Amino acid sequence: MINKIVDTLQDAVSTIEDGAIVLISGFGESGNPTELTHALIDHGARELTLVNNNAGNGHVGLAALLESGNVRKMVCSFPRSTDSGVFDNLYREGKIELEVVPQGTLAERIRAAGAGIGGFYTKTSIGTPLADGKERRTYNCEEYVLEEPLHADFALVKADLADRWGNLTYRLAARNFGPIMCSAARTTIVQARQIVPLGDIPPETVVTPGIYVDYIVEVTNPASEREMIENGVHYVSGAAE
Amino acid sequence: MINKIVDTLQDAVSTIEDGAIVLISGFGESGNPTELTHALIDHGARELTLVNNNAGNGHVGLAALLESGNVRKMVCSFPRSTDSGVFDNLYREGKIELEVVPQGTLAERIRAAGAGIGGFYTKTSIGTPLADGKERRTYNCEEYVLEEPLHADFALVKADLADRWGNLTYRLAARNFGPIMCSAARTTIVQARQIVPLGDIPPETVVTPGIYVDYIVEVTNPASEREMIENGVHYVSGAAE
Amino acid sequence: MTKKLTRRQVAWRIAQDIEEGNYVNLGIGQPELVANFIPADREIVFHSENGILGMGPEPGPNEVDYDLINAGKKPVTMLPGGSFFHHADSFGMIRGNHLDICVLGAFQVSEKGDLANWSTGGPDAVPAVGGAMDLAVGARLVFVMTDHNTKKGDAKIVRKCTYPLTGPGVVNTIYSDIAVIDVRPDGLVVREKVPGISFDELQARTEAQIGGRASCRELSAPEIE
Amino acid sequence: MTKKLTRRQVAWRIAQDIEEGNYVNLGIGQPELVANFIPADREIVFHSENGILGMGPEPGPNEVDYDLINAGKKPVTMLPGGSFFHHADSFGMIRGNHLDICVLGAFQVSEKGDLANWSTGGPDAVPAVGGAMDLAVGARLVFVMTDHNTKKGDAKIVRKCTYPLTGPGVVNTIYSDIAVIDVRPDGLVVREKVPGISFDELQARTEAQIGGRASCRELSAPEIE
Numbered sequence: 065m066i067n068k069i070v071d072t073l074q075d076a077v078s079t080i081e082d083g084a085i086v087l088i089s090g091f092g093e094s095g096n097p098t099e100l101t102h103a104l105i106d107h108g109a110r111e112l113t114l115v116n117n118n119a120g121n122g123h124v125g126l127a128a129l130l131e132s133g134n135v136r137k138m139v140c141s142f143p144r145s146t147d148s149g150v151f152d153n154l155y156r157e158g159k160i161e162l163e164v165v166p167q168g169t170l171a172e173r174i175r176a177a178g179a180g181i182g183g184f185y186t187k188t189s190i191g192t193p194l195a196d197g198k199e200r201r202t203y204n205c206e207e208y209v210l211e212e213p214l215h216a217d218f219a220l221v222k223a224d225l226a227d228r229w230g231n232l233t234y235r236l237a238a239r240n241f242g243p244i245m246c247s248a249a250r251t252t253i254v255q256a257r258q259i260v261p262l263g264d265i266p267p268e269t270v271v272t273p274g275i276y277v278d279y280i281v282e283v284t285n286p287a288s289e290r291e292m293i294e295n296g297v298h299y300v301s302g303a304a305e
Numbered sequence: 306m307i308n309k310i311v312d313t314l315q316d317a318v319s320t321i322e323d324g325a326i327v328l329i330s331g332f333g334e335s336g337n338p339t340e341l342t343h344a345l346i347d348h349g350a351r352e353l354t355l356v357n358n359n360a361g362n363g364h365v366g367l368a369a370l371l372e373s374g375n376v377r378k379m380v381c382s383f384p385r386s387t388d389s390g391v392f393d394n395l396y397r398e399g400k401i402e403l404e405v406v407p408q409g410t411l412a413e414r415i416r417a418a419g420a421g422i423g424g425f426y427t428k429t430s431i432g433t434p435l436a437d438g439k440e441r442r443t444y445n446c447e448e449y450v451l452e453e454p455l456h457a458d459f460a461l462v463k464a465d466l467a468d469r470w471g472n473l474t475y476r477l478a479a480r481n482f483g484p485i486m487c488s489a490a491r492t493t494i495v496q497a498r499q500i501v502p503l504g505d506i507p508p509e510t511v512v513t514p515g516i517y518v519d520y521i522v523e524v525t526n527p528a529s530e531r532e533m534i535e536n537g538v539h540y541v542s543g544a545a546e
Numbered sequence: 547m548t549k550k551l552t553r554r555q556v557a558w559r560i561a562q563d564i565e566e567g568n569y570v571n572l573g574i575g576q577p578e579l580v581a582n583f584i585p586a587d588r589e590i591v592f593h594s595e596n597g598i599l600g601m602g603p604e605p606g607p608n609e610v611d612y613d614l615i616n617a618g619k620k621p622v623t624m625l626p627g628g629s630f631f632h633h634a635d636s637f638g639m640i641r642g643n644h645l646d647i648c649v650l651g652a653f654q655v656s657e658k659g660d661l662a663n664w665s666t667g668g669p670d671a672v673p674a675v676g677g678a679m680d681l682a683v684g685a686r687l688v689f690v691m692t693d694h695n696t697k698k699g700d701a702k703i704v705r706k707c708t709y710p711l712t713g714p715g716v717v718n719t720i721y722s723d724i725a726v727i728d729v730r731p732d733g734l735v736v737r738e739k740v741p742g743i744s745f746d747e748l749q750a751r752t753e754a755q756i757g758g759r760a761s762c763r764e765l766s767a768p769e770i771e
Numbered sequence: 772m773t774k775k776l777t778r779r780q781v782a783w784r785i786a787q788d789i790e791e792g793n794y795v796n797l798g799i800g801q802p803e804l805v806a807n808f809i810p811a812d813r814e815i816v817f818h819s820e821n822g823i824l825g826m827g828p829e830p831g832p833n834e835v836d837y838d839l840i841n842a843g844k845k846p847v848t849m850l851p852g853g854s855f856f857h858h859a860d861s862f863g864m865i866r867g868n869h870l871d872i873c874v875l876g877a878f879q880v881s882e883k884g885d886l887a888n889w890s891t892g893g894p895d896a897v898p899a900v901g902g903a904m905d906l907a908v909g910a911r912l913v914f915v916m917t918d919h920n921t922k923k924g925d926a927k928i929v930r931k932c933t934y935p936l937t938g939p940g941v942v943n944t945i946y947s948d949i950a951v952i953d954v955r956p957d958g959l960v961v962r963e964k965v966p967g968i969s970f971d972e973l974q975a976r977t978e979a980q981i982g983g984r985a986s987c988r989e990l991s992a993p994e995i996e
């Protein structure tokens with residue numbers, strides 16, 4: 065019997081190795097796999113490359129993972145926020161590498177990796193410093209830049225419902241990067257708010273088919289990063305102080 | 306008030322002009338917009354280029370449109386079928402141009418047109434005659450071929466539910482080419498089994514967002530091409546004989 | 547005396563140029579104000595980069611749900627007819643020219659419609675681009691909402707942008723606090739200017755050459771608190 | 772006496788090599804038979820190019836719904852846990868190496884694993900490729916199900932394909948009516964052959980050079996009506 069459900073967050077992230085490229089879902093604070101991210105901090109894999117739209121807030125979730133010192137490189141479209149001091153400091157001190165990618169190009173590169181596309185042309189960034197040094201092509205009298213797929217070793221994704229085959233749905237706008245990240249990673253690890261019996265998700269409303277998912281762990285009441293930040297939480301491996 | 310609903314099939318197809326490139330949804334007999342296709346025959350636009358996975362069956366729907374003499378070129382992945390005599394004869398008599406595209410490349414070219422991609426690289430067809438004369442690129446030690454987006458003037462698509470904004474759902478596997486074709490055409494024309502009040506389709510289960518749709522006409526009991534073929538129907542403009 | 551528009555009045559002015567049935571993306575920050583001033587008889591569908599069509603107004607205090615936020619990460623609501631989709635689909639929608647209008651802020655706009663709005667090129671700044679470059683090339687019409695001059699009085703509408711570009715030749719219309727200026731193939735043309743400023747004064751506050759002296763109309767907006 | 776396998780027995784043999792939890796696409800025609808012989812204790816997820824995961828068995832006469840067909844355009848059913856998606860997503864799944872196995876028919880397979888299964892290159896034939904080229908490059912393992920020789924007795928397992936290719940170097944294992952042959956970097960290796968045929972006889976019926984003389988085992992299948 066196919067059963068992708070694992071019992072603990074620790075089990076779910078246990079195969080993430082040093083040097084891995086890890087996609088982390090979420091935008092703002094919708095769709096962040098905070099519990100999986102904290103489990104990755106505890107797991108302690110080092111020299112990671114992370115991919116997310118942003119670069120974390122406060123001292124929880126993605127920001128706490130950055131703060132752990134285990135991240136070598138951040139790939140994102142918008143690292144700045146009102147509360148992105150952890151990343152800002154690492155960057156200014158030269159302790160982390162940054163690759164800034166336009167948001168749509170970031171999404172399309174992830175999608176391309178999942179869909180077996182060996183590169184694509186976009187008009188986005190033509191005429192800007194972000195196109196410097198990249199191959200170009202003229203199509204239909206307009207200039208396009210070549211972008212390559214963004215393959216990853218792991219994806220950490222937050223979903224709403226899941227079943228034992230790994231079929232997923234997402235809540236509201238928390239869908240954001242989840243479906244494409246699930247498809248682009250060699251191993252996809254999902255925290256779902258609720259695991260439901262196989263067949264409970266109607267086949268027309270499955271958003272991520274189970275083929276893209278490897279491990280699922282149920283996190284019934286996922287933390288609000290906003291509330292943690294407001295309460296001054298600093299996540300440190302093994303203990304929230 | 307936004308209202309994309311039109312009263313008649315005739316109104317829906319009335320802007321299709323001679324020489325248009327027309328995407329037609331469907332695979333086998335699931336998702337074929339048979340009534341819209343017949344309306345296009347009646348409308349009489351000439352010198353059309355059609356895009357569909359196949360090339361029609363019997364003498365109804367797509368096959369009847371081919372038989373009308375109004376089609377200059379067919380773009381598809383698999384024109385042959387047990388009952389594709391109309392196309393076969395046109396092709397053997399040199400009366401129609403054929404562009405054969407691998408099925409996944411066909412789908413991806415349509416998707417690329419809708420998504421503003423100016424070309425993409427696929428491994429599909431490398432080493433085969435279908436890659437002859439096309440640009441290539443090596444990515445990650447493997448060879449890929451460049452494919453261009455497939456833009457269209459019109460799409461004729463069959464959906465299940467629709468609302469006045471043009472949001473769509475599809476029945477079962479009848480989804481096939483519908484969503485990508487809606488996005489790739491300058492004007493998208495939809496026949497829906499049922500038009501529902503705005504808000505009746507939950508926002509998480511909308512498959513085609515209304516932004517991709519221009520006209521909707523309700524066809525409550527769409528014809529079964531299979532039954533028509535079994536009953537020997539030959540669709541001819543203005544009358545089924 | 548020059549009667550320049552408030553930001554809310556500029557937002558009002560932009561809203562008048564958004565037509566019934568338009569699909570519109572409002573950039574983060576000031577452009578978000580535009581949503582408040584859409585004429586009541588027009589049905590507009592608002593898009594957000596994070597995968598939403600059909601955003602409604604700000605939620606009431608008991609309706610806030612942080613799984614339902616806009617690109618600016620502020621809570622929003624959904625109108626009947628809205629839909630959710632993933633990020634690749636959302637930016638396919640943007641890049642594929644399906645949005646009628648996007649409204650963006652600007653550091654600089656050039657006389658050719660070049661837009662610079664993501665980086666001042668400072669060596670210490672953390673570079674961050676977000677979806678601006680995609681919106682700039684993707685939307686059918688790009689409206690810029692900006693003060694006409696910087697706080698220091700420098701021109702923001704310039705011959706050539708000195709900041710790194712977001713996109714070349716992408717801007718269609720500039721809505722400033724003192725003028726509405728269209729970017730045309732032959733250069734910038736003032737469509738409207740506020741009363742109390744002469745065309746020469748407007749030119750003096752605009753580094754780029756502007757045309758439309760004879761045809762430009764009055765830019766006015768209702769009092770908005 | 773050579774006891775060659777029936778098609779259903781070949782399908783059975785292939786089914787034995789499909790593992791618990793595999794995602795599998797069965798090509799149109801003979802390969803579809805494989806679904807009937809999956810061991811009862813293995814849960815397999817079947818994919819169809821037209822946008823289905825989790826296909827179940829043929830429907831009963833009253834369950835037929837022509838909106839639920841497979842790539843061969845035959846009515847199917849859905850298992851609990853199935854899902855629908857559009858064609859671009861379906862072929863993204865194929866090209867993106869997410870399928871574990873696809874089973875395809877063949878006109879010819881070369882000693883390098885080149886596959887020719889879409890065109891005999893005849894000048895009068897209507898060219899038609901469908902999804903074969905995508906499956907050939909996309910699936911992690913490509914199994915070929917084929918008669919060992921043509922009806923005329925010609926070799927189908929050849930040094931070099933004479934028909935136009937579907938994909939170069941894509942085949943992993945050939946399941947014929949008399950042998951199971953793996954395509955390895957150093958050439959073809961017979962894993963199993965039916966009793967009653969000597970290795971030399973098998974080589975004589977195979978244009979390509981075959982190895983595995985010492986290690987090959989017996990190919991057998993239960994009687995299937």
